[in-house]
Amino acid sequence: MQAALSPALQAKLDxxxxxxxxxxxxxxxxxxxxxxxxxDMVLTDLIARHEIAIESFSLDTGRLPADTYALMQQTRERYPAQPVKLYFPRAESVEAYVNDKGINAFYESVELRKQCCAIRKLEPLKRALAGRQAWVTGLRREQASTRTDMAPEEWDDANGLRKFNPLLEWTEKDVWAxxxxxxxxxxxxxxxxxxxxGCEPCTRAIAMGEDIRAGRWWWENPENKECGLHARK
Known part of the structure; x- marks a missing residue:
């Protein structure tokens, strides 16, 4: 039996x-x-609950918080019919970056941070999307200034396939409800x-009144706060 939702949220859910x-x-x-x-946990639940034929993957950068790994295991146990396949960065690429630039070089410049994201996220993403016709994200419009003009369906130039944002119009309140x-x-x-x-060294808690993305790459300007997974022309 479905739990009670507000009429407005039920309409968005439909x-x-x-x-x-x-x-x-x-x-x-x-x-x-x-x-x-x-x-993404909302989408995980929806896809599993309604037995929708969409597979799931996650990118393990090697520097995720311990609580994220705990949730990975919890998700595996809660949704056994909807396994989350993990993709890891190429070990040789991580080794080369760390040995050349330093273990925490991403703090030094936007360029070095984006190089780290490219190795730990973008390359594994391309492998995860290979052979697919579309990918689904949990992006919401209100999350960041870089996402205000997104559409529910877009063409992803970087990966050459359709990209869908089914929760685009959901608010944070909707998600938690x-x-x-x-x-x-x-x-x-x-x-x-x-x-x-995100990654443990690139994420901090936020103070009351701060933007919800303020804890991501907090040392950078808001317009730079994307890792490249959702790059758009």
Missing amino acids: VTLALLHQIAAEHGPAVFANSLGAE YIKAFDVPYNALHDKHYPSI
Whole structure:
């Protein structure tokens, strides 16, 4: 039996489910890029609960917080029919970067940070998307200034396939209302003022009143705060 949701959230949920079913039917094989954030746990639950034919993967950069790994295991146990396949960076690329630039070189410049993201995220992403017709994300419009003009369906030039953002119009309040209603597992760091979670050294808690993305790459300007996974022309 479905838990009670507000009429407004139920309407958004109906639109999201219709899009997910359409993706599976018309753009397969499709895959869900699961970062294990709150939004992505909503999509994990929806895809599993409604048995939608969309596979799931996550990028293990090698520098994720311990709480994220704990959620990986919890997700595996909660949704055995919806396994999250893990992709890792090439060991030789990580070794070359660390030995040449330093273990925490990403703090030194935007260029070095983006090089690290390219090795730990972008290259594994390309392998995860290989042979797919579409990929699904948990991006929301209100998350960042870099995401305000996104559309529910876009063409991803960098990877040469369709990209869908089914939760684009959901608010943070919507996400947590769904998680509470369906008892969806989530990262324990969210309860410690981490609304957005990435690699451990690149993520911090935020203070009251700060933007929800303020804890990601906090030493950089807001317009630079993307790793390249969602680069757009």
